[in-house]
Amino acid sequence: MRSTVSEPLPASASAADWWRTGVVYQVYPRSFADSNGDGDGDLAGIIEHLDHLGPDGLGVDAIWLSPFYPSPWRDGGYDVSDHAAVDPRFGSEADFDRLVTAAHERGIRVVLDLVLNHTADEHPWFVASRASRTGPYADFYLWRDASGVDAGGRRRPPNNWRSFFSGPGWEWDEGRRQFYFHTFLVEQPELNWRAPALERAQFEMVRGWLERGVDGFRLDVFNAFLKDPELRSNPRRAGHSAWDRQRHVYDRDQPDLTLLLGRFRDLLDAWPGRMSVGELFDGPLERAVELTREPHLVFDWELLDQPWSAAQIGSAIDRREAAFGPERWPTLVLSNHDRPRHASRLAGSAGIDNSDAVAKAAAVLLLTLRGTPFLYYGEEIGGRDVDVPAAESVDPPASVGDPQFRWWDRSRCRTPMPWTGEPGAGFSDGPPWLRLAPDVATRNVAAQLMDPGSVMHCYRRLLAARRASPALHGGTFERLVTSDTDVLAWRRRSADEQAVVVLNCADRPAEVSVGSTPGHVARAVVGTHLDPPDVFAEASRLRLRPLEGTIAIGSVG
Ligand code: NOJ
Numbered sequence: 001m002r003s004t005v006s007e008p009l010p011a012s013a014s015a016a017d018w019w020r021t022g023v024v025y026q027v028y029p030r031s032f033a034d035s036n037g038d039g040d041g042d043l044a045g046i047i048e049h050l051d052h053l054g055p056d057g058l059g060v061d062a063i064w065l066s067p068f069y070p071s072p073w074r075d076g077g078y079d080v081s082d083h084a085a086v087d088p089r090f091g092s093e094a095d096f097d098r099l100v101t102a103a104h105e106r107g108i109r110v111v112l113d114l115v116l117n118h119t120a121d122e123h124p125w126f127v128a129s130r131a132s133r134t135g136p137y138a139d140f141y142l143w144r145d146a147s148g149v150d151a152g153g154r155r156r157p158p159n160n161w162r163s164f165f166s167g168p169g170w171e172w173d174e175g176r177r178q179f180y181f182h183t184f185l186v187e188q189p190e191l192n193w194r195a196p197a198l199e200r201a202q203f204e205m206v207r208g209w210l211e212r213g214v215d216g217f218r219l220d221v222f223n224a225f226l227k228d229p230e231l232r233s234n235p236r237r238a239g240h241s242a243w244d245r246q247r248h249v250y251d252r253d254q255p256d257l258t259l260l261l262g263r264f265r266d267l268l269d270a271w272p273g274r275m276s277v278g279e280l281f282d283g284p285l286e287r288a289v290e291l292t293r294e295p296h297l298v299f300d301w302e303l304l305d306q307p308w309s310a311a312q313i314g315s316a317i318d319r320r321e322a323a324f325g326p327e328r329w330p331t332l333v334l335s336n337h338d339r340p341r342h343a344s345r346l347a348g349s350a351g352i353d354n355s356d357a358v359a360k361a362a363a364v365l366l367l368t369l370r371g372t373p374f375l376y377y378g379e380e381i382g383g384r385d386v387d388v389p390a391a392e393s394v395d396p397p398a399s400v401g402d403p404q405f406r407w408w409d410r411s412r413c414r415t416p417m418p419w420t421g422e423p424g425a426g427f428s429d430g431p432p433w434l435r436l437a438p439d440v441a442t443r444n445v446a447a448q449l450m451d452p453g454s455v456m457h458c459y460r461r462l463l464a465a466r467r468a469s470p471a472l473h474g475g476t477f478e479r480l481v482t483s484d485t486d487v488l489a490w491r492r493r494s495a496d497e498q499a500v501v502v503l504n505c506a507d508r509p510a511e512v513s514v515g516s517t518p519g520h521v522a523r524a525v526v527g528t529h530l531d532p533p534d535v536f537a538e539a540s541r542l543r544l545r546p547l548e549g550t551i552a553i554g555s556v557g
Contacts, residue, residue, distance in 0.1 A: 019216065019275030019295045020329055021473040022061025023367070023463060024111060024374045025053055028337050029068045029090055030077070031416045032377055034428035041416070041427070043068065043091040047102045049419070052445060054106035058380060059463050062109035064218050064277075066337055068096075072120050074187050074396050076337065076410065078220060079120035084205045100213040109215035111275070116202055117221045118188040125201075126189050130176050139195040142181040144231060146172075155179075160233040161251045162243050164282065165397045165407065169251070183224055183251065185397060193225045193260060203267050210271050216295075217268075222261075222278035223291065226254040252281060258291070265296055277331060277374075288330075289323045297331050297372060303365070304333055304342075307349030308358060310486045310505035314479070317369065317490075321477055330371035334362055335379050341413045344385040352507050356382045357547040360458040360528040361503060364549030367462040368492065368501045370477040375459075378417055381448050382455035385412040386437045394434055418444035458528055462551075465526040469553050470494035481515035487544065489514045489535075497523075499553045500535045504544040513540045520554035527551055 033045030046063075053060050067077035068090040086096050103110050119126055128137040144158035157170035157179050163186075170179040171186050181190045192198055206217070228250035239245040261278075268274040277297040280288045288300030302320050306312045324330045334342040342362055347355035359382040366373050377383075388411040393399060398409035411434060418440035419426030425440040437443065448454035466472045475492035482489045486506035492499045500517050504510045517539040525534045532550035535542055544550065 016273045017474075018061050018109060018273065019277075019297065020372060022109075022372065023059075023466070024062045024064050024277075024372065025058070025060040026064045026066065026336060026374060026376045028066045028377060028414055030433060031414050031427075033417060033419065033426075034430070034432070035091075037429035039428050039430040039433045040089055041433075042089070043086065043095040043099050047095075047099050050102055050106055050108065054108055058375075058460060059467055060108065060375065062111050062215060063103060064111040064374065065113060067113050067115060072122050072187070073394075074120070074185055076395060076414065078115050079118075079185070079188050080115050081120040081122040082124075083114070083116075083119075083202075084208055097212060104213065110213070111216040111218055111277075112209055112214050113218045113220060114206065115220040116191065116193075117224050118182065118184060118190050121187045121189055129189075130173050130180070133176060133178070136197065139192055140198045140201075142190045142192050142227065142231075143173075143176065143178045144170075144181075145178055159231050159250075160246065161231075162246065164243055166242075166400045181227075183221070190227075191225075194227075194229060199260075199263070203264070206264075206267060210268070210274065215273065216275035216277070219276060219278040221281035223257060223283055223287065224252040224281050226257050226260060227251055228254060248282065253283065253287065258293075261291070261293070261296060265293070277372075285319060285323050289325075289328060292324070292328045292330075294329050297329060299331050299333055299374075303369075304335075304339060308346040308352070308362075308505065309350065310488050310503075313365065313505065314488050317488075318479065321370070321479075326476060332366050332369055332371040332373040333376075334366055335376035335413070336374070337376070337414055338410055339413065340408065341376070341379065341383055341385050343379065343382045350507070352547075354507075354547075355384055356455050357507070357528075359455045361505065361547040361549050363455075363459055363462055364501060364503050364528060364551070367459075367466050368472055368499070368551055369490070370475070370492065376413075380456050380459040381418070381443055381445060383417075383443070384437065384439075386415045386435065388412055388415070388435060392435060420444055420446045452530060461526050465524060465551060465553065468524075469497060469499055471497040471499040471553065472551070475499070480517065482512045483514075484510050484512045486510060487512045491517070493556060496556055497553060498556050499551055501549065501551045502535050502542060502544065503549040504547060507546045509546060510544045512542050512544065514542060522552040522554045524553045525550065526553075 030041045032041045033049050034041050035044035069080045070082045070087040071077045071079050100110050125137045125140045129141045146155035147158050148156045150156050161169035163169045165184050182188050232250045234246035234250050237247050275295040279299050285300045285302045288298040292298045302316045306316045343355040343359040347358040393409050393411045395410040398407050416427040416432045421441045425436050448456035471492040471494040475494040478491045480489035487504050487510050489502045520536045522534045522536045525532050527550035535552045
């Protein structure tokens with residue numbers, strides 16, 4: 001029996017559990033949809049396209065909005081100059097409230113991006129902090145005296161900490177006659193989370209968003225919030241860049257971070273069902289696991305860092321499963337606003353021309369492994385990186401120019417969403433702020449809607465199957481052995497249901513046997529192709545086409 005699954009949200013997906021059973025879709029607001037023809041995406045544009053995301057479209061459970069706050073835009077909006085407001089570029093405060101209401105009407109929750117590690121140097125707190133060593137904002141940032149002068153008479157910074165975006169981490173400020181620290185750009189001064197007044201101010205801002213109906217937060221580089229209280233120098237080690245030549249034991253990941261996180265969670269927990277997800281900055285899988293305390297999830301990079309190789313993806317899955325264990329809940333991410341789009345990255349890593357086929361196969365990983373999937377706008381149409389000439393780059397960190405810091409130009413993965421094949425791709429009636437992909441005339445939402453074989457319909461089928469299946473959205477995970485090393489398989493199991501997933505990662509047909517799949521009658525079979533084979537019926541000789549994934553859902557025997 002074959003069918004595509006299209007059932008409504010099951011009652012088992014209780015509201016309080018949405019962060020675990022659901023799927024989150026990341027919107028980069030400036031590139032999603034422009035409602036007023038000025039070339040910049042805006043909040044009203046997002047409202048206009050909510051049906052693409054809601055139950056009649058992809059059926060995601062939440063949108064994560066990358067920053068839409070006032071910003072000098074030196075770091076793609078991650079340099080915030082007022083965390084409690086909407087940048088007029090994106091619309092009005094009323095537009096934000098309308099967006100929350102319109103999303104909630106469609107059962108979509110709203111997750112905001114909080115950049116709490118640093119601000120823009122134009123933030124009023126920093127303006128006040130650099131103006132006075134004694135005022136109310138004096139200790140909101142990490143200020144320190146010079147530690148002396150070197151042989152050439154130059155002031156020596158307080159310690160050896162570096163900027164991740166290259167160069168020294170300390171910047172001398174003539175006004176205050178002290179150094180301030182910045183992990184990222186000079187224009188992104190680091191906040192001092194050890195100042196109680198700073199914590200109060202941050203929490204006050206967060207409370208304001210909760211009161212406006214926000215359902216959760218993504219915390220930018222959250223493991224860097226706290227620094228060593230004595231600001232000790234990091235120990236040295238061998239490495240390729242100045243950043244890598246330090247063990248970052250004092251400029252992030254402090255022992256009392258979990259206490260701070262606990263206080264943050266206490267604030268959120270006063271509103272039921274509020275989730276948070278922390279972006280692990282430059283740390284290993286084990287650190288992500290330690291900091292996961294549901295409903296606080298943590299992005300780790302183990303899966304995202306793999307090339308398209310069954311062996312490497314398989315062992316990354318095993319490492320993650322072993323590290324998180326059955327009691328902790330991971331995230332699933334293949335693309336975001338910082339990384340090459342995975343249709344390009346994965347297809348390129350395996351030398352496969354058909355990036356759409358890779359995108360569909362990758363969607364099987366993303367939507368059927370154990371964890372909460374986070375999709376990045378445009379991946380549902382197989383969007384690829386765009387060659388943006390250096391002169392058009394909108395990513396200043398990419399042009400820092402330090403040969404030791406080869407930062408990838410993130411303009412390439414942040415280009416406007418193509419909605420139609422018309423001029424402006426349905427994104428904007430004006431000149432877009434960043435160039436469109438060269439293939440928007442054919443690769444767009446409207447075109448893929450007409451094509452049942454498109455990447456977008458594949459996402460819709462897989463998302464519907466995931467939503468309807470307790471095994472897929474909440475079940476246990478077990479890897480299954482197959483007779484072909486290019487073919488991965490796993491089983492998800494809930495109380496009454498099992499789902500068996502088989503994925504041919506090779507660009508050639510495969511005929512495999514899949515270990516220990518008792519021959520249940522499938523309730524549903526869904527996959528990358530429109531007519532996927534049923535592993536329950538054919539476990540001993542399953543034929544898969546190149547890059548084909550199939551998922552059979554049946555009862556537990
Ligand atoms: C992490 C964000 O994901 C990235 O886009 C940004 O550049 C850095 N934080 C610094 O703000």
